[in-house]
Amino acid sequence: MAYAIVYAMDQLAFLTGWRLALAADLLREPDATIGSVARKVGYGSPFALSAAFKRMRGVSPAEYRAGAGTGSGAGVGVGVGAAE
Numbered sequence: 001m002a003y004a005i006v007y008a009m010d011q012l013a014f015l016t017g018w019r020l021a022l023a024a025d026l027l028r029e030p031d032a033t034i035g036s037v038a039r040k041v042g043y044g045s046p047f048a049l050s051a052a053f054k055r056m057r058g059v060s061p062a063e064y065r066a067g068a069g070t071g072s073g074a075g076v077g078v079g080v081g082a083a084e
Contacts, residue, residue, distance in 0.1 A: 020056050023049060027065045034061050 019041045026037045038049035053061045 016052065016056065019043075020053055023053060023061065024057070024064060024068075027061055028068055037061070 023037050023041045026032050026040060027034075034046045034049060038044070038046045041049070043049040043052065050060055050062075053059075053064070057064060059067070
């Protein structure tokens with residue numbers, strides 16, 4: 001029974017990481033809103049995406065977006081699951 005619980009959590013962590021990696025890619029698109037990104041990766045609201053993104057990446061989607069295109073390194077190299 002414990003194996004099933006651990007295995008399910010690994011799948012959930014993988015899925016969350018994959019969705020947030022997709023979100024990070026989509027946030028690089030200048031015309032994409034946080035709401036549209038949230039819908040595309042399966043979150044019910046921009047708030048839900050923002051909370052998950054900040055928990056896993058350490059920065060909000062807006063902060064990530066601001067640093068991703070500047071070459072400053074902000075938002076780059078922060079791995080999925082860094083807060084775990």
